[in-house]
Amino acid sequence: MPASDHPTVPAAATAPKPGTQIPTNVITKPMPPTSPPADWQNFQTSRQAPADDIRQLEEFWSQFRQSVPPDSHRPILENRDLVRIWSGDNRDHIRLLPENFPAVSPDGLLLDRWGVPYHLHQMSSSDLDFRSAGPDRELFTDDDLVSTPMPMPREISALDFQPDPLPPPPDSISEPSPVDTEATVDFPTAPTDSPVLDQE
Amino acid sequence: MKPDPNPVPGAALSRRRFLRQGGCAALTALPILNTILNLRLFTSVAGAAEPGPGEYRALVCLFLSGGNDSFNMLVPRGSSEYAEYALTRSDLALPQESLLALNAQGLDGLELGLHPAMPQLQGLFNSGKAAFVANVGTLIQPTTRMQWDNESVPLPLGLFSHSDQIEQWQTSIPDARTAIGWGGRMADILRDLNPDSPVSMNISLSGNNVWQSGLQVVQYTINDWGIPGLDRYGANWGAHPFRKPVIDSQMAREYDDFFSQTFMQSKNDAMEAYEVFSAVIESEIPGNPVFPDTQLGRSLQQVARTIANRSTIGHVRQTFFVNAGGWDHHDEVINAQNEMLADVSAAVAAFEQAMETIGTANQVTLFTASDFARTLTSNGRGSDHAWGGNHFVVGGAVNGQRIYGEYPSLAESNPLNVGRGSLIPTTSADEYFAELALWMGVPPGSLPLVLPNISNFYSPGSSPPLGFLA
Numbered sequence: 001m002p003a004s005d006h007p008t009v010p011a012a013a014t015a016p017k018p019g020t021q022i023p024t025n026v027i028t029k030p031m032p033p034t035s036p037p038a039d040w041q042n043f044q045t046s047r048q049a050p051a052d053d054i055r056q057l058e059e060f061w062s063q064f065r066q067s068v069p070p071d072s073h074r075p076i077l078e079n080r081d082l083v084r085i086w087s088g089d090n091r092d093h094i095r096l097l098p099e100n101f102p103a104v105s106p107d108g109l110l111l112d113r114w115g116v117p118y119h120l121h122q123m124s125s126s127d128l129d130f131r132s133a134g135p136d137r138e139l140f141t142d143d144d145l146v147s148t149p150m151p152m153p154r155e156i157s158a159l160d161f162q163p164d165p166l167p168p169p170p171d172s173i174s175e176p177s178p179v180d181t182e183a184t185v186d187f188p189t190a191p192t193d194s195p196v197l198d199q200e
Numbered sequence: 201m202k203p204d205p206n207p208v209p210g211a212a213l214s215r216r217r218f219l220r221q222g223g224c225a226a227l228t229a230l231p232i233l234n235t236i237l238n239l240r241l242f243t244s245v246a247g248a249a250e251p252g253p254g255e256y257r258a259l260v261c262l263f264l265s266g267g268n269d270s271f272n273m274l275v276p277r278g279s280s281e282y283a284e285y286a287l288t289r290s291d292l293a294l295p296q297e298s299l300l301a302l303n304a305q306g307l308d309g310l311e312l313g314l315h316p317a318m319p320q321l322q323g324l325f326n327s328g329k330a331a332f333v334a335n336v337g338t339l340i341q342p343t344t345r346m347q348w349d350n351e352s353v354p355l356p357l358g359l360f361s362h363s364d365q366i367e368q369w370q371t372s373i374p375d376a377r378t379a380i381g382w383g384g385r386m387a388d389i390l391r392d393l394n395p396d397s398p399v400s401m402n403i404s405l406s407g408n409n410v411w412q413s414g415l416q417v418v419q420y421t422i423n424d425w426g427i428p429g430l431d432r433y434g435a436n437w438g439a440h441p442f443r444k445p446v447i448d449s450q451m452a453r454e455y456d457d458f459f460s461q462t463f464m465q466s467k468n469d470a471m472e473a474y475e476v477f478s479a480v481i482e483s484e485i486p487g488n489p490v491f492p493d494t495q496l497g498r499s500l501q502q503v504a505r506t507i508a509n510r511s512t513i514g515h516v517r518q519t520f521f522v523n524a525g526g527w528d529h530h531d532e533v534i535n536a537q538n539e540m541l542a543d544v545s546a547a548v549a550a551f552e553q554a555m556e557t558i559g560t561a562n563q564v565t566l567f568t569a570s571d572f573a574r575t576l577t578s579n580g581r582g583s584d585h586a587w588g589g590n591h592f593v594v595g596g597a598v599n600g601q602r603i604y605g606e607y608p609s610l611a612e613s614n615p616l617n618v619g620r621g622s623l624i625p626t627t628s629a630d631e632y633f634a635e636l637a638l639w640m641g642v643p644p645g646s647l648p649l650v651l652p653n654i655s656n657f658y659s660p661g662s663s664p665p666l667g668f669l670a
Contacts, residue, residue: 074351075359077619078584121530122585125358140531140581 038063038096044103044113050132053113054145057130060086064096070125079117080108082128112145121147256510257640258518260503260566261383261411262496262548265366266527269574270589272537274332274603275299276610277313284611288576288621292533292583302326305601312607317542320549321592328600329552329561330592331668334607335616336632337572337588337625338365338374341656345615348624360585360622362528365571370411372633372651383519384414385650386637390517391417393641397514398472403506405499406523419521420473422506424498426481429474480509487557489550496524497547504554507564517640527570531581552594561596565669567636568592569629576610576621587618588625591632597639597670604666627666628657634665 038060042048048056064086072091076082083104088095097104104110109117112132119131119139134143272292276285277299286293299313300322314322324330338356347353356374358364368374372382387401394401400420402412412419421428432440433447451468455461485505491497503520510518524544529536548566555561573589574582588608605627608616616623630651637650644660658665 071357075355077360077586077622080619119530119579119584122358122361124361124363127361127363139579 040098040101050113050134051145054130054132054147057118058128058147060096061128061130064094065126068092068094076120076122076128079110079120082120083108083110256516256560256563258507258510258520258560258564259383259636259640260500260520260522260551260564262544262566262568263366263369263406263409263411263521263523264527264544264568264570265523265525266529267362267365267571267574267585268527268568268589269529269533269537269583270570270591271573271576271610272533273315273318273541274334274590274592274607275313275315276311276607277301278309278311281310281610284609288610288612290578291580292578294534303601304603307603307607310607312603315537315541317538318545320545321594324549324552324594325592325601329596329598330594331598331600332603333591333593333627333632333666333668334603334605335588335623335625336591336605336627336629338368339625339628339630339657340375340653342628343624345618345624348618359587360572362571362585365585367410369569369571369629370409372630373653374629375653379410379413380415381409381411381413382633382637382650383411383521384417384419386414386640386642387412387417387517387519388414389642389646389649390640393517394515398469398476399513399515400473401515401517402519402521403503404521405502406521409521409523412519412521420477422477422481422502424495424502427474427477429478430471433471476513480506480512483509483512485554485558487554489554489557491550491554492543492546494543494547496522496543497550500547500551501554504551504558507555507560508558519640529574529582530579530584533574533582548594555596563597565593565595565597565636565639567594567632573623576617576623577612584620586620586622588616588623588627593668599668599670602668604668628653630654631657631665634658634660635667635669638664639669 040056042052043056044053068085068090073085074081074089076085083097086096097110103112105117112118112134114133114135114137116133116137116139119133121129121131123129129147131139131147132145133139134141134145136143269292271285272289272294275294276282277296282296286296294315298316300316300319302312302314302322303326304312314325321330325332338359340354340356343353343355348355354375356364356368357377358368364377367377370381370383371378383402391401400417402414402417402419404412404419404421405423407421408419430447432443434444435441451464451471453464455464483505485501485508489501489504491501491504499522503522506513506520507518510516524540526536526540551566552561555564568591570589570591571585573586575584575586577583590607608614608623608626610621612621614623616626618624630653634647634651634654634657637647638644642650647654647660654660
């Protein structure tokens with residue numbers, strides 16, 4: 001990955017925080033066949049739009065949790081915990097982040113392309129939303145880049161379906177016939193304060 | 201267990217006698233809990249205490265879903281503690297002079313205040329009708345910072361995530377995923393106290409929920425405007441007069457297959473409950489207490505109406521579930537809490553007033569729950585998911601004007617802080633719930649059936665778990 005494509009980490013984000021521990025002695029294992037190694041080549045480069053960074057993170061998270069069940073690593077309180085887990089601090093020592101990854105600050109935070117730590121939001125132990133502060137570098141403002149629902153896989157994309165056109169609606173919907181067709185039925189009149197009879 | 205006063209040699213054991221004599225007390229070991237639960241709660245008949253004449257007890261769970269920032273609800277007010285709080289919370293700190301004074305007893309010099317939007321709750325606390333439980337949260341077993349660091353203690357599954365923590369606050373089983381709640385398990389034991397009612401002991405104002413789901417008991421769902429019934433059943437206009445006889449004949453029939461029969465039985469039960477409950481919904485609450493015209497106010501009004509009509513329904517034990525959502529304040533926490541805590545305070549005070557008017561203040565306890573508390577440190581706009589937090593209980597049976605559990609130091613250097621001001625709970629949700637379950641009449645020996653991990657924190661039979669209920 002060309003290092004020059006990555007933004008410089010701002011000074012505020014590079015200040016090491018006391019007590020920060022980034023695992024340095026993790027045993028790394030290749031990702032299993034169901035989870036191909038994460039391809040970070042275009043991440044935060046001019047080769048892709050900023051919103052694609054978020055999509056990529058979501059995709060990596062999705063791949064990761066297929067290999068590493070949610071309950072087999074430390075809980076994720078904040079961004080720093082995800083970096084630790086993606087650096088191999090998980091049950092199977094699976095490593096997703098390359099060593100010395102430029103988007104990880106010295107104090108172990110995954111930064112967006114503007115140098116601000118991503119904000120993580122855990123809906124459940126398997127669903128993690130990512131938020132970037134966007135160009136104004138301030139979280140929870142209008143220019144934030146946020147997670148969106150994962151697109152459907154291409155093979156089952158809605159665009160691939162060409163449903164049959166719906167049959168035309170009937171002119172009218174008649175009441176079902178009573179069981180005894182010989183019987184005569186007097187329908188009482190609806191009271192004036194009754195709700196409008198909708199079609200069933 | 202008392203011996204049978206009139207033993208009849210050779211007499212056939214009734215099911216009830218068999219269960220009473222079955223030595224159920226010995227069957228509390230955790231590994232066999234699931235088996236017991238699957239045996240239709242073996243102790244349910246034998247365990248429940250007989251109600252005294254007119255005895256009534258109800259729990260109201262007010263669930264603040266999203267994760268209430270409860271360290272801005274119950275706040276240090278004394279100089280040095282406030283200084284720590286203000287330093288840690290930075291832009292999220294409330295002004296010291298705005299905090300409402302709590303005349304708490306037994307705090308050993310610690311001075312706590314209440315969020316300025318909660319004057320009604322302040323009144324309830326200072327008059328002894330409300331108490332707080334401090335730094336309570338989901339735990340599998342008591343957990344220290346050293347154990348956290350060494351990863352030498354199991355942690356609740358999905359810690360810091362909404363859905364997992366909501367589930368665990370409702371199941372009180374943080375080491376497994378289950379859809380059976382502790383309120384449901386409690387109702388499985390206590391439901392025999394409501395022998396003839398077609399309405400479930402567990403009534404929800406907020407749809408289906410895990411807390412009230414038991415193995416046998418499911419919640420009866422109402423809402424703040426009424427009860428859902430079978431659409432146009434009994435209508436006497438248009439083609440609808442045909443509906444009633446058709447539906448009635450469907451339900452009267454015996455079905456060969458189990459699923460159809462169960463479905464029709466459930467439908468029949470629901471319609472019976474609807475008939476009973478219809479009279480309740482149309483009734484006035486004695487004294488016509490005024491509730492805030494908010495979703496929460498209307499929901500608690502409906503709870504009060506139901507409690508006022510408990511005899512009509514045939515209940516001596518009830519639980520109510522009221523969800524008040526929208527507490528996930530990653531931004532705008534200050535402004536949002538100003539409005540939302542004000543609503544909670546006004547609605548809870550109106551409810552307590554209604555209970556006094558009805559004459560059930562000593563028989564009804566309202567308690568709060570939430571996914572988690574929030575980080576003490578700011579994300580710049582709000583606070584994020586954390587762990588231990590503060591909750592309140594309200595009612596005539598509450599030993600009020602006290603803080604139960606241990607209110608923690610809010611300094612960032614507190615060893616309980618596992619990051620960003622997320623605090624390891626010093627009181628388990630199990631202890632909090634055990635106090636409520638025992639008050640509802642769950643026999644101490646049956647407590648592990650309701651709260652399977654309770655023995656990690658409390659020995660049933662000793663003094664009360666926390667002591668906030670008389």
